[in-house]
Amino acid sequence: MEQVCAGGEVLEGGNTSGPVVRVGDTVRKQWHRGAPAVTHFLHHLNRQGYEGAPRAFGRSLRGDQMLEYVPGTLADRMPPMTEEELRRLGGMIRRLHDLAAVYRPPSTWTPVWDVVIPDEREEIICHHDLAPWNLVRNGERWVFVDWDGAGPGTRMGDLGYAAHGFVPLHQGGDPERSARRLRALADGYxxxxxxxxxxxxxIARRVRGMYELLVEGAGTGRQPWARLHAEGHAEHWGPAADHVERHRGVWSAALLS
Structure with missing residues (x-):
């Protein structure tokens, strides 16, 4: 695997994309097969004034992917969002999806994406990993990072994955309270x-899909999923999938009431 720019500050993360290095006001990551498409899509968001994504600077002379370094705190290091914050998050995701709906790649170029868990249909370009570990909060600016897995998907698949992490919808949670918080997210969207x-x-498909990906990786040795399975990630995603499925009626009742 190509070595990312040396001499910078190694940042946390990179579970699936390799090392992430800060160099001044930029972040450098390994160039991957989906990087040209991701960079072009980020340029579209940047041109539209969407502040929820980092600016993309293309490829460095060393061959690294270059992105804006966004200072702040990852949301998974902060208290769970309030319902008001969940409504704001829903609006932020809606703005992303609406801009994605009008994105068109050049007619002379066919983008190649690196989507790990394909949705059942293709509506728009999605982030596919909208989660607290990928949201940097810096005062009033909230920015989603780690766009490596972006690609075609569905609005509700992307929002559903966000619901798992931000509501959150995890084993051991209070279903009634979670349902109210899920509604706040959907209302904001x-x-x-x-x-x-x-x-x-x-939500059920995306959470179950993550568990099955980890199990498949453990069985085939496919990386980085085999390593993440060995580190215990499936022990979260399996029970979370069961929890989401068990209480689908509660989620539906709150969303439709």
């Missing part, structure tokens, strides 16, 4: 009735 009906199933 502005979900219509069809999306509210779709969302519980989308």
């Amino acid at each position: 502005g979900c219509d009735r069809a999306q509210r009906e779709e969302l519980p199933g989308a």
Whole structure:
């Protein structure tokens, strides 16, 4: 694997994408097969004034992917979001999806994406890993990082994955309280009735899909999923998937009431 720029500050993260290094006001990551498409999509978001994504600077002379370094605190190091903050998050994701809906790659170029868990259909370009460990909060600015897995997907699949981490929808949670928080996220997004009906199933598919990916990686040796399985990640995702499925009726009732 290509060595990322030496001499910088190694940052946390990089579970699936290799080392992440800060050099001045930039972050350097390994160039991967989806990097050209991701860079072009980020340029689109940047041009539209979307502050929830880092600026993309293309490829360095060394061959690294270069992105804006965003100072702040990762959301998974902060207290759980309030319902008001969940509504703000929903609006932030809606803005992302609306801008993605009008994104068009050049007609002379076919983008190659690196989506790990494909959705059942392709509506828009999604982040696919909207989670507290990928949200940097710096005062009023909130920025999603780690776009390596971006690619075609569905609105509710992307929002459903975010719901797992931000509500959160984990084993041991209080279903009634979680349902209220899920509704706040959906309200902030502005979900219509069809999306509210779709969302519980989308959450279940995405969470179960993560568990199955880890199990498959353990069985085949496919990295980095085999390593993450060995580190115990499936012990979270399996029970979380069971929890989400067990309480689908609670989620639907809160979303549609």
